[in-house]
Amino acid sequence: MIVETQCAHFDSLPLDCGEMLSPVTVAYETYGKLNAARSNAILILHAFSGDAHAAGVSRENGKLGWWDSMIGPQKAFDTDRYFVICSNVLGGCRGTTGPSSLNPATGRAYGSAFPVVTIPDMVRLQKKLVDHLGISRLLAVAGGSMGGMQALQWAVAYPEAVASAIPIASAYRHSAQQIAFNEVGRMAIMSDPDWNGGDYYESGPPARGLSVARMIGHITYMSDESMREKFGRRQRPKDELRNGFDVDFEVENYLRYRGGEFVNRFDANSYLYITKAMDNFDLSSGYGSLSGALARTKARFLVISFTSDWLYPSYQSQEIVRALRGHNLDVAYCELQSNYGHDAFLVEVGEQTELVRHFLANTFKKAA
């Protein structure tokens, strides 16, 4: 399945901060076919560093989508049956308007002049895209981590437009520890002199700071156990030229490699804006409580968490499930056994596929 990222353009988008962003571009991909009743559309919502290329082989660079194991013919999100959409988030750097986009007021990249964006802003832009595609009701909104936050926001902000929601390894708001990890990543970036107050698009990115931020991220995406299985205390081959603080252990080499690689595909300012959006997100905000917020939704829910995920621990999913059950909503919850930590939502395909396939089929039947 060769796929191509497309773009939709809109004149403007009102933001929670009070500003109007204008113009706005959304990068997105679609897989499968929209049926005549326009009732089989599923919106996939990506995590922090994801993009619109969720499935198939990119025509541009030949790469597989980030959730290709879950989206495609006969897969969890079965493109023989459903029309699947994925878009890059607002504030991102993979085609959708973000801090690296051209600021029409200056003719240069926004940099730090980009307005503060929120998860509800991201979802508001997705709603524009879905309207633009002629879809008035989504069969499902689904995503892991920050994607789960967006799925929750969709279900609460647009109750008529969402038949079901699948938040995976997610939370309705960040804990102090989650904020803390994001803050250290931001400080690593902003401490790099090359960040230059956010205006580095002509001088070169804060590569070292962004790399350190990503290294921290990768530790939190894995688990103590998965790191032991993958690396243990295995050492790198001895190198005569090596000094005392070069790489000794495989785990160090892996983190440095992943940190460096990230710099080539991600914008440091997007890192700042998107992590802030996650930290500031609180689904209960404006509704008095989580229960008050979820009282608005009319969706069915499938909530999934993973035993070894310490970044988005199961108790955070269970808070959502309890609040949904309090409203007698149709909610299934599964805590899946996995050693992969937070990465499990990307890696654990088998059991997730069973759960999602069955849930979507039932939703389709009930919605029909």
Place this chain on the structure above:
Amino acid sequence: MIVETQCAHFDSLPLDCGEMLSPVTVAYETYGKLNAARSNAILILHAFSGDAHAAGVSRENGKLGWWDSMIGPQKAFDTDRYFVICSNVLGGCRGTTGPSSLNPATGRAYGSAFPVVTIPDMVRLQKKLVDHLGISRLLAVAGGSMGGMQALQWAVAYPEAVASAIPIASAYRHSAQQIAFNEVGRMAIMSDPDWNGGDYYESGPPARGLSVARMIGHITYMSDESMREKFGRRQRPKDELRNGFDVDFEVENYLRYRGGEFVNRFDANSYLYITKAMDNFDLSSGYGSLSGALARTKARFLVISFTSDWLYPSYQSQEIVRALRGHNLDVAYCELQSNYGHDAFLVEVGEQTELVRHFLANTFKKAA
């Protein structure tokens, strides 16, 4: 109790790397009185960023010692009964020879010319100090975190000189995750241009990198629960001048404050050398196995861990306990309930005091 840090000077110290360090200074403090039989001496071993000032009020700056709640008259390490010693580790920056010390070969600070040091090197220097004080056998060696590693090393390297060992919230070697967190801290420091390859003593320290490294550290010292209790999602007062990436949440403010404060009291190169010593430490090394190493010891053991400590999880203490029990050694193990994470060994005074007092009294009785 007003105390003063003293210094002992030695001509040289052979290191595991094959080099000879010369001369060597050890900063230390003592509390209480050595008895006539010289049988009541306890060596306290500090954690990564600690120093010789473990108890009492410093004559120099009026500050309380880092374990003052545990060391003093009628406290866990009762200075009415025991003679307590604490020294700054080799490679440190609080009086003992380290990378910020004068390199006699150049007349300038060592910087990156300082040799790689190990936990066994640190303990070898402590042994010199203890010999210098005229003590042939310690009633106990005790410490948390890296202090626990040193206690284990003492018991194995000098079995005749150690009547008992109290490793708290520690491990016999670092896991991949522990190495990973240290590596990110090192990369934050080395990514700061002010690090300058380790030679910054005339130009000024890599303050931003060291601060980021410390922020990461603080997250790992707390627990999800203690961070929720202490900070939750509490926001800082709104400030009109604030931009989008300034401090929004109290937890961010706390981490930035602690990071900045650390720069004033700790040397970035010591951070690199000491974390490498921890990562490279493996008590089993040279003995085939942990059990093989511990077969050498003749000490009684009190091993303590804490339920919410995810940096040095209880299973790491239990590995040590199992290996000790395999040799029919006298070992008591206690996993204490605490929400404080790794910091618990500094904070949880009540139960630790009960355990330690009783254990020391029994050791003293049996050794007599």
